[in-house]
Amino acid sequence: MLHFGDNAYDLVGAFWTTIQLTFLSAIGALILGTLLAAMRLSPVPMLAWLGTAYVNVVRNTPLTLILLFCSFGLAGTLGITLVDRNSPTSIDDSNFRLAVLGLSVYTAAFVCETVRSGVNTVPLGQAEAARSLGFTFSQNLRIVLLPQAFRSVLIPLGSVLIALTKNTTIASAIGVAEAALLMKAMVENQADLLLISGIFAAGFVVLTLPMGLLFGWLGKRLAVAR
Secondary structure (H helix, E strand, O other), X not given: OEEEOOEEEOHHHHHHHHHHHHXXXXXXXXXXXXXXXXXXXXXOHHHHHXXXXXXXXXXXXXXXXXXXXXXXXXXXXXXOOOOOOOOXXXXXXXXXXXXXXXXXXXXXXXXXXXXXXXXXXXXXXHHHHHHHOOOOHHHHHHHHXXXXXXXXXXXXXXXXXXXXXXXXHHHHHHOOOOHHHHHHHHHHHOOOHHHHHXXXXXXXXXXXXXHHHHHHHHHHHOOOOO
């Protein structure tokens, strides 16, 4: 707990929620983004068109709008809450899961383009050799292209995930109790804006700096020799 005057704030709990949002959204974005990259590279025109349309629409849509759609569109209008309605924490759980969904959907578009750029770095002759050996498109992608693609774009993927960490602050717009929502409450209740801003800025540096260093190290360690 962080104490300011007579008020106590759960700073660790707020940042723990931010970490959970980042981790779960990163998994969702990596899975969906890889599938989208496969669609964009697919020899089936309809799949390629759908993948391209998804990326172009989502990348040009504000994240706030996507999260509000998840909250008011899916939950409010369609009744899709992703939780047990009888749970005493159903509202908070629903907001959290819908935020994960929105963040995953948004970040997947950037993961897709990053992975696709990695696939484009693989020499064309390798894919042609795999086809000559009888590999199907999915086998070629899974065995030859994607392993090399991921190794070549680890550093850009790290940048995408760092951006995702910072984008979790927008989840406060739908009531998720993460760091940005706590900061808003503290600013409203306390006078020391500079100190509060410094605390939360330092918290995000602690989250993102090690991530950048880790992906930078992995990118150099696992780089594909050309």
